Structures are given as structure tokens and as C-alpha cells.
Amino acid sequence: MGQEALIEVRDVQKVYSKKNLLGKETRQVAVDGVTLTLYKGETLGLVGESGSGKSTLSKLILGLENPSKGEVDYVGLNPDDLANQALQIIYQDPFSALNPYLSALELVKEPLYKLPKKEADELARAILERVGITGEAIHKRPKAFSGGQRQRIGIARAVVNRPQFVVCDEPTSALDVSIQAQILQLLSELQEEFHLSYLFISHDLNVVRHFAQRIAVLYKGVLVELAPAEQLFTNPQHPYTQYLLSANLPLSPSEARKQLHQIANNIQDVELASSAKWIEIEANHFVRK
Incomplete structure (x- = not known):
């Protein structure tokens, strides 16, 4: 090919x-x-x-x-x-895949444990913004988000290390059909x-x-x-x-x-x-x- x-x-x-x-x-x-x-x-x-x-x-x-x-x-x-x-994975059910006690920012920073804290924080914030989780929302826990937003956090966590x-x-x-299209895009x-x-x-x-x-x-x-x-x-x-x-x-x-x-x-x-x-x-x- x-x-x-x-x-x-x-x-x-x-x-x-x-x-x-x-x-x-x-x-x-x-x-x-x-x-x-x-x-x-x-x-x-x-x-x-x-x-x-x-x-x-x-x-x-x-x-x-x-x-x-x-x-x-x-x-x-x-x-x-x-x-x-x-090598990374994005799960079908982001709610069960995400630690309910961590904020969106903490969840996405977790895979960056090898980096200095400041650099990890900057990278996590940047990828969260890229997937549409911005402002004070990054400090909220998974239960505060919709299914589509949780999947966005799961995607951010999977790609933050540039796999x-x-x-x-x-x-x-x-996800609902309209949200499916957004996630696929x-x-x-x-x-x-x-x-x-x-x-x-x-x-x-x-x-x-x-x-x-x-x-x-x-x-x-x-x-x-x-x-x-x-x-x-x-x-x-x-x-x-x-x-x-x-x-x-x-x-x-x-x-x-x-x-x-x-x-x-x-x-x-x-x-x-x-x-x-x-x-x-x-x-x-x-x-x-």
C-alpha cells in the first residue's frame, strides 16, 4: 500500500x-x-x-x-x-474510566508525571482547551460534565503525551448522535x-x-x-x-x-x-x- x-x-x-x-x-x-x-x-x-x-x-x-x-x-x-x-486507549464509557475524585486538569496531568509540575500543568491546560474544556471547568470533577464532555477529557488524557x-x-x-459527530470530528x-x-x-x-x-x-x-x-x-x-x-x-x-x-x-x-x-x-x- x-x-x-x-x-x-x-x-x-x-x-x-x-x-x-x-x-x-x-x-x-x-x-x-x-x-x-x-x-x-x-x-x-x-x-x-x-x-x-x-x-x-x-x-x-x-x-x-x-x-x-x-x-x-x-x-x-x-x-x-x-x-x-x-500506545494509548480511549474507552467507551468515560465515566467509569475516569477517577471520580480528580478534576479534569488532574486527570489529564496524571500521565505527565515524569515532567516538571509547571510543564505538566501547561501541557494539560493546553490539550484541555484544544478539546473544548476551558475556564473554571478544568477544575471540576467528572460528575459535573455531560457524557460528551467526559469523553473529551478522556481523549485529552489519551493524547496529552503525544502517543x-x-x-x-x-x-x-x-453518546447521542449529534455528539457522536462532534467527537468523531x-x-x-x-x-x-x-x-x-x-x-x-x-x-x-x-x-x-x-x-x-x-x-x-x-x-x-x-x-x-x-x-x-x-x-x-x-x-x-x-x-x-x-x-x-x-x-x-x-x-x-x-x-x-x-x-x-x-x-x-x-x-x-x-x-x-x-x-x-x-x-x-x-x-x-x-x-x-
Whole structure:
């Protein structure tokens, strides 16, 4: 694609095992053999039903979990970048993600603990102003803000250290549609200003279509399709992708998850055969068949 690689995920698998009361061990394969490259400055959309492995894959990429097999290689980052919080995350629910006892300014200053207090204070105030939290509001705690304002504080906290890669974990799904558009616009502007790369997880396929350059589709922990956004929508190849695009999912995250789960139950005939090959059916459009 002529782009510079930032992170390479190679044949990554994550297996969780636990023992029941009788000592019998059960294994759950959350991510199974995923290989993909994330490029500098790009937004890669990640879609799939609840339990498809999206959150687990994002944790593996962020280094919050270790793969059971395979590796995540930060080819576009040096060790100093990684030590300085080059990888960040914006959560779906900013209220639960933000410490309720800290002010907006304190929350955004927290990641800057390595800097002198004056410099940290100046940087935190500047990024808060950039995301629209100004004046005396910076001294208020999360409960004093609306959902959209809290998400702005969460975004400020995530980007204040100038990371290179940010996981956006359904960052607009808890917000009203009008506020969603504002947050997406802000994320887009910050991406350009700070040269950010995004992994954008969402149940809202229309949002992903317009916000991401490429879309990866996960089904039962397996990457089944990867394509430029428009190609995926105009020429979906995998049966699961086709079901997703025809579902017309509701805006409510909880309702969308229920419907995604039903979709998964309705396509039990779609098998993930070990003999399936990863093939390129058109330029940069890959599918497991």
C-alpha cells in the first residue's frame, strides 16, 4: 500500500484456560491466528459481534495481554517511544474510566508525571482547551460534565503525551448522535495534528465506513476479511461480513450487541475450516475462503 508499518501482528493467538470445581481445565480461544499490519497515520476499523475477540486483540496490540502464540512487533516504534506511553486507549464509557475524585486538569496531568509540575500543568491546560474544556471547568470533577464532555477529557488524557497509536474502543457508542459527530470530528482533527494512528472498534458499521480507511472483520476470534472501507461495503466476500452489512444494526449499543449475537447464531453453517486460505480477491482486499 506504500504506507509505513507501525505495528505488525503475526499469527497471534490468545487462549484463556481455567479449572472448574472438579479440577477439569477448559480452554477458550479468544483470538486465533490473526495476522495484520497497522500503518502510520491510518485508522483501521475493527468489527464483529460481542465475544468475537475485538477487545482481546486490542489488549494484545497494546501489550496489556501476552499472546499464547505469535507476536506483536512494534516495527515503527523504538524502545524509548514505548517507555513514554506511545500506545494509548480511549474507552467507551468515560465515566467509569475516569477517577471520580480528580478534576479534569488532574486527570489529564496524571500521565505527565515524569515532567516538571509547571510543564505538566501547561501541557494539560493546553490539550484541555484544544478539546473544548476551558475556564473554571478544568477544575471540576467528572460528575459535573455531560457524557460528551467526559469523553473529551478522556481523549485529552489519551493524547496529552503525544502517543503514536490509540485504540478507540467504541468511543461514541454511549453518546447521542449529534455528539457522536462532534467527537468523531475531534478525533479526526487530532489524528492529523498529532500524526496519530487509530484502531477504531465499533458496532456501528456506518461510522466505521466513514471514519476508517480499512476495516478488519473478526468472527469467533478469526480474521475473516480485511479490505479498504468502500471495497468491503460494495463487495463483501465472507458470509459473516455479508450478514453484518445486511443487518442494519440499531444505534443502541446494547440492542446492536443482541442483534450481532443473533446474527452469529443464525450463521452456524459458516465454518472456519482449517483448510481455508487467506486470499487477495482484489487490490488490498483479503478474505478467508
